[in-house]
Structure formats: C-alpha cells, structure tokens
Amino acid sequence: MRSDYTWIYPSHTAKADNAKEDSAYRRLYLGIRQAILDGRLHPGEKLPASRDLAKSLGVSRNTVVTSFDLLVSEGYLETRIGAGSFVASSLPDREMTATATHEALDPTRKATRPARLSQSATRMLAYDRRFPRFRVARPFNPATPDLDAFPFDLWARLLRRSWRAPALDLTIPVDPLGMPALRDEVAKWLRQSRGVKCDADQVMIVSGAQQALDLIARALVDPGDVIATEDPGYEGIRGVLAASGATLLPIPVDGEGLQVHQLGKGAPARIVVTTPSRNYPLGTTLSLARRLALLQWADTHDAWIVEDDYDSDYRYDGPPLSSLQGLDRQNRVLYVGTFSRVLFPGIRLGYLVLPPALIPVFRGMRGFADGVPAPTAQAALAAFFAEGHFGGHVRKMRLSYGERRAHLRELIETRASDILQVLPSDGGLHLCARLLTAKDDVDVQERMVHAQLDCRALSSYYHDKSEENRGNLPQGLVLGFAGWKKNVISQSFDELINLVRRT
Structure with missing residues (x-):
C-alpha cells in the first residue's frame, strides 16, 4: 500500500463548478474517482483505512466515510469484511478507461464521429432559422411586444392567488386538453372577437403554436404526404412540418393572399397551412373569394386546413377580421393561436381549436406527449381573462x-x-x-x-x-x-x- 495519498484530494482552492462540488467530501470523491478512471489507482488496489486517510489529508473521518460510501454505491470501490476498501476489480481496462475519460472531460475535443441523427431531426434542422439572436430584444425585432406595458405586478398577484388555495385540477391536472376554466375563457374570447365557432370542449391549451403544429403533423400526416405552406411564410412552421416526413409544397402569396388555384397542381395536399388574416411577413389578407374556394377545395379533397392566427387581435384599420374557421361548414379547419405576441413571449401558452371529430384523437395523443402545459400559468391566465384584464390589455x-x-x-x-x-x-x-x-x-x-x-x-x-x-x-x-x-x-x-x- 502507498504511503502518500495527498494527491487524490484536490486543493481547496481548485475551481469548482458549484458550491456542492466544493464541499470537502465532494472534492475527495471526485479526486478518488478521477484517479481510478485515469489509472493512477489500479483495480483491486487497497485504500487506507478511513481514519488513517482522514489524518493524512487533514479532513474529518466523516468526510472520508461519506466519500467512500458514495464511491461504493457507484461501483468504483468495493468493501471486504475485515479487510477494508479496495478499488473495484471489475472496472474496464486501464487504457480504455483513461482514453474515454480524457475525451469526456475535454469539452473542446471534437467528436471522433458525428452524432447519428434521426431522419426527423435532419429534416427539421434543414430549416434552421437564419435570423440573428440577441440576448435582449433589439429594435425592429418583428415578434417583440411592449413588455414594459404588460402588468407584471398584476400577473404576479394572480399567480400567487392561484396557489393560496389551489384547486385539485391545479395540483393534479387530469385533462390533457388543459384547464377547463382557461379553455372556457379562450372559447368565449374567440367567439366574440374572431367569430370562431367553438365551445370549450374543442379548445386545447398548448405551449405555443409550434407545439400545436407538431401535434397536428403527428396526428394527420404520414411520411410522403404533401403539406402546402404559404410562400413567403414563417420558417419555424416549415421545420416542424418537415420533421413529419411530409413533402412541403410552397404556394405563392399575392395581393389576395394564398393562390388557392395553385393547390390543383401536382399531388393533392393533405394539409394546407395558411395565415388568412395576415400573411407572415407580407401582411396580405386572404380574400373572401379565396377563403370560400379554399374551404371547397379542402372538402373536395378530404384535406385539412390549419389556420394560423398569430396576431389578429392587432388590426388598426378596423375591427379584427372574422376567422376562416367561422366560415367552415364541413369541420375541415384547425385553428391555432398564441399568447406570446399578445402578452409576453415567456408565457409559452397558446391554443388549438379542434374539429369535433379530432377531439378524442388529440386528447389521447396528448397523454403521450407533455401531458399538459404548466397549470399555474393557465390558472393565472384564466383569471386574467375572467376579470377583464385580457380585453383591456x-x-x-x-x-x-x-x-x-x-x-x-x-x-x-x-x-x-x-x-x-x-x-x-x-x-x-x-x-x-x-x-x-x-x-x-x-x-x-x-x-x-x-x-x-x-x-x-x-x-x-x-x-x-x-x-x-x-x-x-x-x-x-x-x-x-x-x-x-x-x-x-x-x-x-x-x-x-x-x-x-x-x-
């Protein structure tokens, strides 16, 4: 047995990632573990008794015992009754361990081979957004609302209130479609402001429009299906839909919006994603004639229409336009909206209004996804609606x-x-x-x-x-x-x- 083990105990002044790692037992644990992994301590080698090692290192015996216990539980050490503590004999070969450890601990080292990605991830990343990213929103960012004007003090009070006497569906949310109170408020707002034909049962609360599109693609699209999107359009939509394995068909937009007649060229689309109230980014509105033509096309071809209504509350030349969904008589439209632009981006809440036939499908699928978005924010937003703050804002x-x-x-x-x-x-x-x-x-x-x-x-x-x-x-x-x-x-x-x- 060696006589000096001070080298296994990193200096107290050594840089640690956090306070937990800087504790005495943690430093000793890391030192012994690293010595085992890089081969300075050999498989089967006996370590000093805890009392002797503590005296040698100038630490308490409890520090050594705690470190040894952790190393034993993780398989680095093994104890033998009456004999002491030993480096585990079943560790991998020293050279293999040392090489793998040095590679893992060197964050600057490039991988020897690229990560093997799924086809879904590869298709999605092909639409990587090519926009600048600033830590704080800078002037002319097109998606930034006025955060200084949002009543965050009121929002904080609503969050606190929801936790003073939380309802059962807040502590144990059971409905995958979201909290009933919020779904009811969203349905009322959409009926009044956008002419959407829906009740609370059709509303699903999502963590944003992107999640709504992801769920839609999972439910309604098979690899090889065609999805028609507006051109130009929001890049984030394309990435989500491409991950499903669908073929994206860009449809030109002109002064009357989506050129519906272009849908007749090539294989029929399974889904058409459109922003009829305001194309992003051109701002053009889908004309009434084309809205009716699009609805007729979807009914004829057994296709679905996704209406992305991302910021229609902010129309300055008159009241908000009625939704395409409100004209739908055959239940072919899925209506998507978000609160990120109306309130603040970090709220990460949106909604999806489903045709009645799809409600059980999406309820079942949601159980295998994220369950339900954060109930606390949902409860606060429901109160924000119910007390008139949303409409006032x-x-x-x-x-x-x-x-x-x-x-x-x-x-x-x-x-x-x-x-x-x-x-x-x-x-x-x-x-x-x-x-x-x-x-x-x-x-x-x-x-x-x-x-x-x-x-x-x-x-x-x-x-x-x-x-x-x-x-x-x-x-x-x-x-x-x-x-x-x-x-x-x-x-x-x-x-x-x-x-x-x-x-």
Missing part, C-alpha cells in the same frame, strides 16, 4: 401599437422614400418594406446585426433560398415596431437608414 396595446406603426410608416415615407416602400398591411406588430435600390437584403441584415439592430431580410422568408434562386426573390426589410417607444424607433431608424445607404 389588448385594447390599450392596439392604440399604442397603432401610434408606433403610424410613426414608423411616417419615418419611412419622409426620410427614406427613395430606398424603402411600405407594403400594404392593416395590422400586426411589424411593417414590411421593399428595398427600391439594388441591395441584397441579407447583406443589409448582417450589417444591422453589427449595429445591434434586429431587422429581418424579407427574402429569408421564402422557401427557395438557393443561390440559383436568390436573384428572383423580392428584397426588403421586415421592421417590428411594437416593442419600442417612438423616440427609440426614431433614433434606431436613423441608424438603420444610414447603414442601408452605405451598404
């Missing part, structure tokens, strides 16, 4: 966002009409402006990132972004206005225009 923000939208539009028209042209739109949290000069909008976006501005390149929302097709894509900027006061918008716009002119 939407009305207040509609006025505020309308002023900011008008301000940004005026800035473009008075300071940059020679290089930007605002595209028609009646609502939303952003404006879309076409570049009038021969500039590459992706290059402009990259320059904006360095200036801490988060405008988006219009061309990046189109399906075919290949080098061969880049010259055919409209060039423009997607400019969010909701999250910033008018003085910030003015200052940031001056920076943006100076950069565009220099690009």
Whole structure:
C-alpha cells in the first residue's frame, strides 16, 4: 500500500463548478474517482483505512466515510469484511478507461464521429432559422411586444392567488386538453372577437403554436404526404412540418393572399397551412373569394386546413377580421393561436381549436406527449381573462401599437422614400418594406446585426433560398415596431437608414 495519498484530494482552492462540488467530501470523491478512471489507482488496489486517510489529508473521518460510501454505491470501490476498501476489480481496462475519460472531460475535443441523427431531426434542422439572436430584444425585432406595458405586478398577484388555495385540477391536472376554466375563457374570447365557432370542449391549451403544429403533423400526416405552406411564410412552421416526413409544397402569396388555384397542381395536399388574416411577413389578407374556394377545395379533397392566427387581435384599420374557421361548414379547419405576441413571449401558452371529430384523437395523443402545459400559468391566465384584464390589455396595446406603426410608416415615407416602400398591411406588430435600390437584403441584415439592430431580410422568408434562386426573390426589410417607444424607433431608424445607404 502507498504511503502518500495527498494527491487524490484536490486543493481547496481548485475551481469548482458549484458550491456542492466544493464541499470537502465532494472534492475527495471526485479526486478518488478521477484517479481510478485515469489509472493512477489500479483495480483491486487497497485504500487506507478511513481514519488513517482522514489524518493524512487533514479532513474529518466523516468526510472520508461519506466519500467512500458514495464511491461504493457507484461501483468504483468495493468493501471486504475485515479487510477494508479496495478499488473495484471489475472496472474496464486501464487504457480504455483513461482514453474515454480524457475525451469526456475535454469539452473542446471534437467528436471522433458525428452524432447519428434521426431522419426527423435532419429534416427539421434543414430549416434552421437564419435570423440573428440577441440576448435582449433589439429594435425592429418583428415578434417583440411592449413588455414594459404588460402588468407584471398584476400577473404576479394572480399567480400567487392561484396557489393560496389551489384547486385539485391545479395540483393534479387530469385533462390533457388543459384547464377547463382557461379553455372556457379562450372559447368565449374567440367567439366574440374572431367569430370562431367553438365551445370549450374543442379548445386545447398548448405551449405555443409550434407545439400545436407538431401535434397536428403527428396526428394527420404520414411520411410522403404533401403539406402546402404559404410562400413567403414563417420558417419555424416549415421545420416542424418537415420533421413529419411530409413533402412541403410552397404556394405563392399575392395581393389576395394564398393562390388557392395553385393547390390543383401536382399531388393533392393533405394539409394546407395558411395565415388568412395576415400573411407572415407580407401582411396580405386572404380574400373572401379565396377563403370560400379554399374551404371547397379542402372538402373536395378530404384535406385539412390549419389556420394560423398569430396576431389578429392587432388590426388598426378596423375591427379584427372574422376567422376562416367561422366560415367552415364541413369541420375541415384547425385553428391555432398564441399568447406570446399578445402578452409576453415567456408565457409559452397558446391554443388549438379542434374539429369535433379530432377531439378524442388529440386528447389521447396528448397523454403521450407533455401531458399538459404548466397549470399555474393557465390558472393565472384564466383569471386574467375572467376579470377583464385580457380585453383591456389588448385594447390599450392596439392604440399604442397603432401610434408606433403610424410613426414608423411616417419615418419611412419622409426620410427614406427613395430606398424603402411600405407594403400594404392593416395590422400586426411589424411593417414590411421593399428595398427600391439594388441591395441584397441579407447583406443589409448582417450589417444591422453589427449595429445591434434586429431587422429581418424579407427574402429569408421564402422557401427557395438557393443561390440559383436568390436573384428572383423580392428584397426588403421586415421592421417590428411594437416593442419600442417612438423616440427609440426614431433614433434606431436613423441608424438603420444610414447603414442601408452605405451598404
């Protein structure tokens, strides 16, 4: 047996990842474990008695005993009655252990072979979003609401209230579709504000529109099926749907919205995903004639329509438009919405309104997914609705966002009409402006990132972004206005225009 074991006890000043690892027994445990793994302690080697090792290292005997017990429970040490503690004899070969350990402990070392991914993950990652990511939202991000205007103090009170005397369905949620109180409030709001034909039984609470789309694809799509999507459209939609193994069919959008007649070309689509109230990002609205044509097409081809109604509460040129789902007589429309844009992104709650025939299907599938989103936030949001705060917040923000939208539009028209042209739109949290000069909008976006501005390149929302097709894509900027006061918008716009002119 060796006479000196001080080398197995890392220095007290050695850097630790957290306070737990910095405790005496934890440092000793890690030191012995590492010595075993890298071969400095050999299989079958006897360790000193706990009292002797404690004296040698200058620690308490309890520290050594606790470390030994943990190492025994994990299989690094074994005890023999009357003989003491030994390095486990069944450990792998020393060279193999040392090599594997050094590779595992070196985070900078590249993997010797790539991770083997599923086809689903590969298809999804092919649509990796090509947008800048800032730790804090920067001016012109098109998805950022005004977080300063949200009543977080009230929200905190509602969260606390829900836990003072929690109902049974809050502590043990049993309905995979979500809390009944919130589903009832959502159904009432959608009937009143959007003309959606539904009751609470048809409403499923989800953790956002992306989860709704994922569940829809799992339930209704087989590999090889065709899913029609708007072109341009939201990149996140394509990634979720592609994971199902479906073939994505981009359908052009013009001044009347989705070109429904294009659905007749090629194999019939199993699902059509559309934003009839406001295309993202162009802002065009699906005309009534095309809405009726789309519903007729879905009925004729036994297809489904997914209506993504992402921010229709914010329409500034009149009341919110009636939903496509409200015109549906054959129950072919699944209606998707989110609270991330209306309230705040971190709420991670949305809803899916299901045709009656699909309710048992989605209830059953949900039990094998996440069960149900966080009940606490659901309870608070139900109260936020029931006490009138939701409607009041939407009305207040509609006025505020309308002023900011008008301000940004005026800035473009008075300071940059020679290089930007605002595209028609009646609502939303952003404006879309076409570049009038021969500039590459992706290059402009990259320059904006360095200036801490988060405008988006219009061309990046189109399906075919290949080098061969880049010259055919409209060039423009997607400019969010909701999250910033008018003085910030003015200052940031001056920076943006100076950069565009220099690009």
